[in-house]
Amino acid sequence: MFLTVEGLTKAFGELEVLKDIDLEIEKGNILTIIGPSGSGKTTLLRCLNVLEMPNKGKFAFHDGVQVDFGKEPSKKEVTSLRRRSGMVFQSYNLFPHKTALENVTEGPLIVQKRPKSEVLALAENLLDKVGLADKMNLYPHQLSGGQQQRVGIARALAIEPELMLFDEPTSALDPELVGEVLKVIKDLANEGWTMVIVTHELKFAEQVSNQVIFMDEGQIVEQGPPEAVLKSPKEKRTQQFLERILNP
Amino acid sequence: MTITADMGGWELFKNSLWPMIQGGIKYTIPLTLISFTLGLALALLLAIMRLSNRKYFTIPARMLVSAVRGTPLLVQLSIVFFGLGSIGLTIDPFPSAIIAFTLNVGAYASEIIRASILSIPKGQWEASHTIGMSYWQALRRIVLPQASRVSIPPLSNTFISLVKDTSLASLILVTELFRKAQEIAARTYDFMLLYLEAALLYWIICFVLSIIQDRIERRLERHISN
Numbered sequence: 001m002f003l004t005v006e007g008l009t010k011a012f013g014e015l016e017v018l019k020d021i022d023l024e025i026e027k028g029n030i031l032t033i034i035g036p037s038g039s040g041k042t043t044l045l046r047c048l049n050v051l052e053m054p055n056k057g058k059f060a061f062h063d064g065v066q067v068d069f070g071k072e073p074s075k076k077e078v079t080s081l082r083r084r085s086g087m088v089f090q091s092y093n094l095f096p097h098k099t100a101l102e103n104v105t106e107g108p109l110i111v112q113k114r115p116k117s118e119v120l121a122l123a124e125n126l127l128d129k130v131g132l133a134d135k136m137n138l139y140p141h142q143l144s145g146g147q148q149q150r151v152g153i154a155r156a157l158a159i160e161p162e163l164m165l166f167d168e169p170t171s172a173l174d175p176e177l178v179g180e181v182l183k184v185i186k187d188l189a190n191e192g193w194t195m196v197i198v199t200h201e202l203k204f205a206e207q208v209s210n211q212v213i214f215m216d217e218g219q220i221v222e223q224g225p226p227e228a229v230l231k232s233p234k235e236k237r238t239q240q241f242l243e244r245i246l247n248p
Numbered sequence: 249m250t251i252t253a254d255m256g257g258w259e260l261f262k263n264s265l266w267p268m269i270q271g272g273i274k275y276t277i278p279l280t281l282i283s284f285t286l287g288l289a290l291a292l293l294l295a296i297m298r299l300s301n302r303k304y305f306t307i308p309a310r311m312l313v314s315a316v317r318g319t320p321l322l323v324q325l326s327i328v329f330f331g332l333g334s335i336g337l338t339i340d341p342f343p344s345a346i347i348a349f350t351l352n353v354g355a356y357a358s359e360i361i362r363a364s365i366l367s368i369p370k371g372q373w374e375a376s377h378t379i380g381m382s383y384w385q386a387l388r389r390i391v392l393p394q395a396s397r398v399s400i401p402p403l404s405n406t407f408i409s410l411v412k413d414t415s416l417a418s419l420i421l422v423t424e425l426f427r428k429a430q431e432i433a434a435r436t437y438d439f440m441l442l443y444l445e446a447a448l449l450y451w452i453i454c455f456v457l458s459i460i461q462d463r464i465e466r467r468l469e470r471h472i473s474n
């Protein structure tokens with residue numbers, strides 16, 4: 001088991017957004033999360049990355065590290081938790097004043113203080129891998145949405161995380177650009193990355209994931225292998241959600 | 249070049265030009281540049297203090313900004329020079345003016361800088377944190393460079409206002425451009441001519457600055473065309 005999450009709870013004021021979530025992520029597995037808007041998918045991902053501080057819950061990692069959010073973790077603990085995962089945002093959030101290459105080198109070079117020649121080689125390699133070898137010196141506004149998101153993926157990979165988190169990575173894209181981003185994610189899947197992906201692309205979810213979770217109102221309603229959850233869901237709410245997506 | 253009371257208008261104009269320009273070069277321009285630079289540093293500090301979530305940073309910063317913005321510059325200058333002088337803390341005219349103008353720029357520019365930092369989307373902070381940056385790293389490398397582009401147009405207005413405001417330093421005996429005009433006018437009684445001449449010089453300086461401002465803004469627009 002790569003990561004076990006137990007009793008994860010998060011509220012914004014009165015609003016309980018995550019209600020006692022239990023989750024297991026196996027090493028090399030791909031977990032996709034589906035569910036209606038507002039069900040807490042983004043918040044769950046952000047809690048895994050501690051961009052949002054959970055109110056309660058425990059993380060247990062494969063290497064024995066445990067974090068109990070019963071008391072607020074130290075800055076150092078937060079940093080080392082974040083170090084484990086790379087995050088890809090729905091709206092890319094690239095640094096607009098930096099080139100594609102600089103976006104990717106920023107983490108390893110400035111934060112991790114690795115040698116420049118090593119970081120340059122790493123970044124060029126990653127940009128090549130996401131198909132942007134010829135766009136390295138362009139600024140984000142000179143790139144299409146699909147290209148920007150691929151830079152976003154390279155930037156997240158550059159810190160060499162153990163886990164990749166994707167929050168609706170293709171939702172902001174024009175339909176014709178969705179494929180190029182999904183292809184990059186599929187490549188990562190084939191390389192054996194451990195990933196958690198929030199998505200509305202059901203076909204993609206079916207193709208890449210080992211496990212699918214359906215969330216609603218801050219709870220995991222149903223989970224299992226993709227065929228089971230996506231093709232023959234047991235829960236009424238899952239059935240209704242899939243129905244709505246397939247026949248809008 | 250001597251100046252006498254019986255001089256003709258054109259001659260007086262010509263002969264007082266150089267003393268006024270000298271006042272500008274020796275005092276108006278250094279006063280502006282030094283106060284603006286120090287003021288920006290103060291402004292950045294105040295902006296960061298106000299963005300903190302600790303009361304012992306936010307409250308003093310807010311009080312200082314509110315006090316400076318809520319009182320006339322002339323009164324501030326008088327407090328620093330005459331006020332402090334009268335309680336035994338004598339500061340020369342020029343450094344007094346620097347202190348007052350620095351405080352002034354600091355207070356006004358801190359609002360501009362604070363607003364520009366707040367205008368940077370939260371996603372920029374979050375992306376910085378996910379690649380491992382601390383608050384200070386994110387501020388310095390990601391947020392401030394973008395915020396500075398947003399704040400350059402309003403800050404250049406502050407700069408141009410400062411050039412004009414330095415004329416108030418004449419009241420605490422700094423022999424800057426306008427003080428020179430006053431001195432000559434006191435001898436020749438030709439107030440209209442000399443004050444118009446001073447106005448013209450300020451106008452030329454500000455006109456040149458506004459052209460530079462325009463250029464910078466156009467270049468910035470090209471950079472943030474996304």
Ligand SMILES: Nc1ncnc2c1ncn2[C@@H]1O[C@H](COP(=O)(O)OP(=O)(O)O)[C@@H](O)[C@H]1O
Pocket residue numbers: 012015017035036037038039040041042043044
């Ligand atoms: N920072 C926040 N402050 C207050 N409420 C929030 C915040 N972030 C999310 N929420 C609320 O939490 C709920 C779940 O949001 P989210 O996790 O973004 O859902 P999803 O990604 O599934 O659409 C929503 O009702 C949303 O309005």
Ligand SMILES: [Mg+2]
Pocket residue numbers: 041042043168
């Ligand atoms: Mg979401």
